[in-house]
Amino acid sequence: GQSLEQPSEVTAVEGAIVQINCTYQTSGFYGLSWYQQHDGGAPTFLSYNALDGLEETGRFSSFLSRSDSYGYLLLQELQMKDSASYFCAVDNQGGKLIFGQGTELSVKP
Amino acid sequence: NAGVTQTPKFRILKIGQSMTLQCAQDMNHNYMYWYRQDPGMGLKLIYYSVGAGITDKGEVPNGYNVSRSTTEDFPLRLELAAPSQTSVYFCASRLESQAFFGQGTRLTVV
Numbered sequence: 492g493q494s495l496e497q498p499s500e501v502t503a504v505e506g507a508i509v510q511i512n513c514t515y516q517t518s519g520f521y522g523l524s525w526y527q528q529h530d531g532g533a534p535t536f537l538s539y540n541a542l543d544g545l546e547e548t549g550r551f552s553s554f555l556s557r558s559d560s561y562g563y564l565l566l567q568e569l570q571m572k573d574s575a576s577y578f579c580a581v582d583n584q585g586g587k588l589i590f591g592q593g594t595e596l597s598v599k600p
Numbered sequence: 601n602a603g604v605t606q607t608p609k610f611r612i613l614k615i616g617q618s619m620t621l622q623c624a625q626d627m628n629h630n631y632m633y634w635y636r637q638d639p640g641m642g643l644k645l646i647y648y649s650v651g652a653g654i655t656d657k658g659e660v661p662n663g664y665n666v667s668r669s670t671t672e673d674f675p676l677r678l679e680l681a682a683p684s685q686t687s688v689y690f691c692a693s694r695l696e697s698q699a700f701f702g703q704g705t706r707l708t709v710v
Contacts, residue, residue: 524697531688533704534643539697578642580699586631586650588692588699589659592642 493517495591497579502597503569511564511577511594519584523555523562528576528593537564537577566596574598602626606691606702613681613709621676621705623691631694632674634658634666636687637704643690649674681709 495515503509513523522541526534540546540555540562552565566573576593583589607622625632630651635643645658649668663685665677674693678685686709692699 522697524699526699531637531704533690533701534692534699535701536698541697582697585656586694587645587648587656587658588631588633588694589645590635590643 493581493583493587493589495579495581495589497577497591497594499592500595500597502599504599505569505571507569508565508567509569509596511566511579511596513562513564513579513591515560515562515579515581515591517560517581517583517589520557520560521582521584523553524580524582524588525551525553525564526578526580526590528578530575534578539582569598571598571600604691604693604700604702606689606705608705609703610706611708613678613707615681615683615709617681618677618679619681619707621678621689621691621707623674623676623702624672625674625693625700626672627693627695627700628671629693629695629700630671631699632668633692633694633699634664634674634676635690635692636660636685637690638687646676646689678707683709685709 524539525537538553634646647666
């Protein structure tokens, strides 16, 4: 089976940097992706890592270590609008896409 | 492009009733998914499809059925609704690394 672990809550202040970690167990791993969800709305795609290393997209970066079955999402220059839930998801063999439980990020002024 | 369209947006069912949640995408994506999300929880995979005519079970398939007769449509069928199926249901389609989600169907079973 597959399992993912991420912290349930993270709090940070506006302008700060925050890192949300994700560890996973799966067979046939293809890649790790990150999604953002505001207040129960539709999740939206943020980033994807298939290879080890850092992927940068504006204020957001995502990292993957396949040997450690570990990744993280890094959010820089936090803004109030970044308050949301963040999910990591494992993309594995056969097309299955499994999500973690989500991390609720609260950004304080 | 409309993206991924789910209907209805809201529905109240009585225990034992059946219904079909509709999902359509106009992006010609082969991969499609159904998830349920309970309050404060993550997305649980119910069923998925890698192309027309092919479906497979996800993490929580019991009480649900799907079909995929066309690339565009991926309906989810609930038979004999139970209170445990009260949830928000999201449909998604995927192109390579990126999944696109519909706005969700909020289902209450009473």
